[in-house]
Amino acid sequence: MHWLDQTGGAADMVRSVGFWLVHARFEFKQFVLQSITIGVDSFGVTALTSLFTGMVLALQAGNTINNIFGDPIFVGTIVSFSLIRELGPVLTGVVVAGRAGAAVTAHIGTMAVTEQLDALHTLGTNPTQYLIIPRMGAFLLTMPVLTVFSNIFGVIGGYLVAVYALEVPGEVYLNDITTFMGASDFMHGFIKSFIFAFMVAAVCCYKGISTRGGAEGVGKSTTGAVVTCIVLILVLDYFLTAILTAFGI
Amino acid sequence: MIEIKHLKKSFGAHHVLRDVNLNIEDGKITSILGGSGSGKSTLIKCMMRLLDADGGEIIVRGKDITKVQNPFRLAAVRRHFGYLFQEGALFDSMTVGENVAFGLEYLTDIPKSRYASVVKEKLAMVGLKPEVAKLNPSELSGGMRKRVSLARVLAVSPQCILYDEPTTGLDPIMSDIISDLILEMKKKIGVTSVVITHDMHSAFKISDYIAFLYEGKIMLYGTPEDFRRTDNPYVRQFVDGSSHGPIQMKLMRD
Numbered sequence: 001m002h003w004l005d006q007t008g009g010a011a012d013m014v015r016s017v018g019f020w021l022v023h024a025r026f027e028f029k030q031f032v033l034q035s036i037t038i039g040v041d042s043f044g045v046t047a048l049t050s051l052f053t054g055m056v057l058a059l060q061a062g063n064t065i066n067n068i069f070g071d072p073i074f075v076g077t078i079v080s081f082s083l084i085r086e087l088g089p090v091l092t093g094v095v096v097a098g099r100a101g102a103a104v105t106a107h108i109g110t111m112a113v114t115e116q117l118d119a120l121h122t123l124g125t126n127p128t129q130y131l132i133i134p135r136m137g138a139f140l141l142t143m144p145v146l147t148v149f150s151n152i153f154g155v156i157g158g159y160l161v162a163v164y165a166l167e168v169p170g171e172v173y174l175n176d177i178t179t180f181m182g183a184s185d186f187m188h189g190f191i192k193s194f195i196f197a198f199m200v201a202a203v204c205c206y207k208g209i210s211t212r213g214g215a216e217g218v219g220k221s222t223t224g225a226v227v228t229c230i231v232l233i234l235v236l237d238y239f240l241t242a243i244l245t246a247f248g249i
Numbered sequence: 250m251i252e253i254k255h256l257k258k259s260f261g262a263h264h265v266l267r268d269v270n271l272n273i274e275d276g277k278i279t280s281i282l283g284g285s286g287s288g289k290s291t292l293i294k295c296m297m298r299l300l301d302a303d304g305g306e307i308i309v310r311g312k313d314i315t316k317v318q319n320p321f322r323l324a325a326v327r328r329h330f331g332y333l334f335q336e337g338a339l340f341d342s343m344t345v346g347e348n349v350a351f352g353l354e355y356l357t358d359i360p361k362s363r364y365a366s367v368v369k370e371k372l373a374m375v376g377l378k379p380e381v382a383k384l385n386p387s388e389l390s391g392g393m394r395k396r397v398s399l400a401r402v403l404a405v406s407p408q409c410i411l412y413d414e415p416t417t418g419l420d421p422i423m424s425d426i427i428s429d430l431i432l433e434m435k436k437k438i439g440v441t442s443v444v445i446t447h448d449m450h451s452a453f454k455i456s457d458y459i460a461f462l463y464e465g466k467i468m469l470y471g472t473p474e475d476f477r478r479t480d481n482p483y484v485r486q487f488v489d490g491s492s493h494g495p496i497q498m499k500l501m502r503d
């Protein structure tokens with residue numbers, strides 16, 4: 001029942017986040033610094049992975065449709081739907097978990113095994129107020145923003161392949177996007193990215209504060225955090241899609 | 250006065266503190282002696298509520314602090330103490346100066362504009378030059394880290410300071426300077442001190458009272474004079490620093 005203990009521990013942590021959010025000063029400076037770190041850390045990889053994902057989506061979709069209908073139609077629609085509703089939030093979540101999330105767990109974990117978290121308690125603050133709340137806020141702010149960029153880069157990647165490899169006219173590609181995409185599709189992706197952000201922040205912070213056992217322990221909780229995040233993102237993504245679709249989003 | 254009554258703490262099947270009874274007098278220096286692994290750090294961590302005791306009471310200003318659960322009241326309990334960590338526990342993502350100034354924001358009314366001068370003053374108290382403030386903790390020697398950590402505690406002027414081996418890792422002269430500093434804090438500001446130490450010279454020099462922790466209990470409590478004169482073979486052996494005596498025999502039997 002190891003995972004049950006961990007879930008309980010993480011829930012306690014989230015409760016303490018609620019408590020100190022109301023009862024203590026918000027560490028605005030830490031929040032800004034963390035947002036910058038997370039954003040800068042993850043932007044390049046997010047952009048690159050999304051660009052290529054958009055490209056491969058366009059290539060696969062174009063070729064398949066070409067084989068069936070003899071003409072690569074609706075490439076823009078397929079690329080943008082897949083990206084904005086699914087792959088944008090999922091890819092961003094995975095990349096952020098692997099870059100910024102791992103860094104957060106390693107940092108807090110190192111503090112835990114060297115008594116720096118205890119030191120926060122002795123100096124008038126606590127790890128929740130000083131470390132966790134600013135980091136959670138930073139993930140909640142940056143991940144949806146990074147998701148938007150991921151969508152943009154993906155659409156650009158799809159455009160490049162559609163126009164230069166499949167010889168779809170650029171206006172047609174863009175038209176296919178704008179005609180079929182609605183506000184609810186953006187909402188769908190946005191809600192997902194927000195929930196993934198919360199999940200990544202909670203998992204990575206919790207794995208950090210619960211680290212025991214020196215340098216080896218820090219390594220274990222860091223890999224543990226990343227694996228947990230990736231699995232949870234993929235599993236949650238299915239259920240979120242089912243639920244959001246049921247609500248017509 | 251801080252009264253510790255029947256304090257118990259175990260880690261799994263390992264009973265570290267079995268029944269600790271100890272009074273810490275206000276404005277005095279109480280040293281805690283005991284072998285490595287005897288539970289000295291565990292004892293003061295329970296006082297600071299960094300660890301939860303399994304049983305017993307720690308009474309501070311008439312209230313048992315071991316039962317406090319509300320996070321606010323717990324923070325208030327901790328405010329009563331300053332805590333010097335055995336390994337320093339400096340924040341390694343901050344400079345020395347930021348480390349020393351860290352608690353000021355949360356525990357004092359000192360305006361930000363004065364932080365730099367407080368840092369300089371506290372570093373000087375522990376025998377460090379102002380330039381040290383710009384270094385990172387990773388650039389310090391072991392003894393310097395210990396002193397920076399002490400400066401961080403002193404900066405917030407606590408009522409009662411729990412020192413976990415303040416002179417370990419320091420050269421004999423610096424050791425004596427830190428001992429003098431602890432004495433001075435008592436004389437000038439009336440700080441209550443609990444000092445864990447292996448340094449007998451320092452213990453005899455600074456202590457008003459000494460407690461000897463052995464097998465999870467306080468085996469002997471008294472003045473330095475009592476410790477000099479005692480014929481308790483365990484304490485005798487420890488004070489004289491001898492490898493021959495009941496403590497080693499005990500270890501070999503186990």
Ligand SMILES: Nc1ncnc2c1ncn2[C@@H]1O[C@H](COP(=O)(O)OP(=O)(O)OP(=O)(O)O)[C@@H](O)[C@H]1O
Nearest residue numbers: 260263265283284285286287288289290291292335
């Ligand atoms: N978090 C922990 N989990 C499990 N066991 C622990 C923990 N902390 C301490 N112990 C055990 O409790 C015992 C007492 O530890 P403690 O650190 O209090 O000793 P100490 O008297 O301070 O020793 P030293 O003089 O070497 O610092 C040791 O045997 C140690 O293994």
Ligand SMILES: [Mg+2]
Nearest residue numbers: 289290335413
């Ligand atoms: Mg110790």
